[in-house]
Amino acid sequence: MSATAPSAAAPLHATRQRFVPDEFFGQQPSSTSALPDPSPLIENLTRAVIEILAGARDLEQISRWVTDDVYRHLLKRVVLSARARHATGxxxxxxxxxxxxxxxxxxxxxxxxxxxxxxxxxxxxAVALRLEGLDSRWRATAINVL
Structure with a gap:
């Protein structure tokens, strides 16, 4: 009986779907109709990014409005800008x-x-931005200052 018990359980285990936690706990996309007008955020993020790169504003102030990739990209730009300011005095x-x-x-x-x-x-x-509706709010998934 021990030889038949594992084979009987195998088909049951094979039909089970793998649990993907991001489907339930990750960022959930939102429809444009469920989100506020993005125009004020676009203008405010642009102002904030210019001030951040100039060193007059802290990058942490916009962290909730940007994705992790955008934050890391801006952090690199902030470091380079600070080095350039320091080098020129x-x-x-x-x-x-x-x-x-x-x-x-x-x-x-x-x-x-x-x-x-x-x-x-x-x-x-020019400042190029891409906002995506995630978790019922706009988040910047790309910001480039040219």
């Missing part, structure tokens, strides 16, 4: 800039991509 100052045009696109439900033009006295830059 420039002090940290709050940047003076104005937000120009904002172009916003919705490539799919629950995702918004935007390009924000930022003007200051010396140059004009």
């Amino acid at each position: 420039r002090a940290v100052t709050r940047p003076h800039f104005s937000i120009g045009s904002i172009s916003q696109f919705e490539p799919r439900d629950g995702a918004v991509e935007a390009v924000v033009i930022v003007h200051n006295r010396v140059r004009t830059r």
